[in-house]
Amino acid sequence: MITLTENAVAAMKTALSGGAEPAQGVRITVEPGGCAGLKYLMGLEGGPREGDAIIETDGVRLFVDVGSQPHVNGMTVDFVMGLESSGFIFDNPNAAEKCACGKSFT
Numbered sequence: 001m002i003t004l005t006e007n008a009v010a011a012m013k014t015a016l017s018g019g020a021e022p023a024q025g026v027r028i029t030v031e032p033g034g035c036a037g038l039k040y041l042m043g044l045e046g047g048p049r050e051g052d053a054i055i056e057t058d059g060v061r062l063f064v065d066v067g068s069q070p071h072v073n074g075m076t077v078d079f080v081m082g083l084e085s086s087g088f089i090f091d092n093p094n095a096a097e098k099c100a101c102g103k104s105f106t
Contacts, residue, residue, distance in 0.1 A: 002028070002064070003076040004057045008088065011079040012060045019044050025054075025061030030071040034104020036097055038071065040090055070094070 004012070016023050023044035033039040048054050048063045055062040064072060076091040092098075095105035 001053060001069070001073050001075075002055050002062055004060065004062075005076065005078040007079040008077045009058045009060050011088070015044060016060070022046070024048075025063050027063045027065075028068065028072060028077075029065060030068040034099060036099040036104040037106040039104040042088060 012026050016026070021044075024047045025045050027041075027043050027045040029041040030038050031041055045063050048061075049065065051066045053062075053064045053066075053069050055064065071094055072092065074093045078089045078091065080086065080089055090105075092105060098105040
């Protein structure tokens with residue numbers, strides 16, 4: 001369903017181990033918003049919720065709710081570090097269009 005690059009796995013492991021509260025995984029959600037119509041949200045999560053898809057890659061667990069699953073199926077998540085910015089990059093084959101900032105899509 002979702003592929004994580006080595007860089008994404010490393011960044012998520014760092015976040016999971018450094019939080020003040022224990023987290024069992026990372027939640028990826030798609031919600032209305034952004035300049036293109038839909039946006040990604042990511043956050044640390046204490047555990048899965050009912051109906052979640054659970055994807056595990058190299059010890060990192062992703063939780064994806066039922067409504068977001070069709071939007072992220074086949075997506076690759078990477079983490080890049082640059083001089084001006086660092087962050088997660090979403091390569092989503094389901095996105096018909098994405099905004100210039102790359103944070104939202106249709």
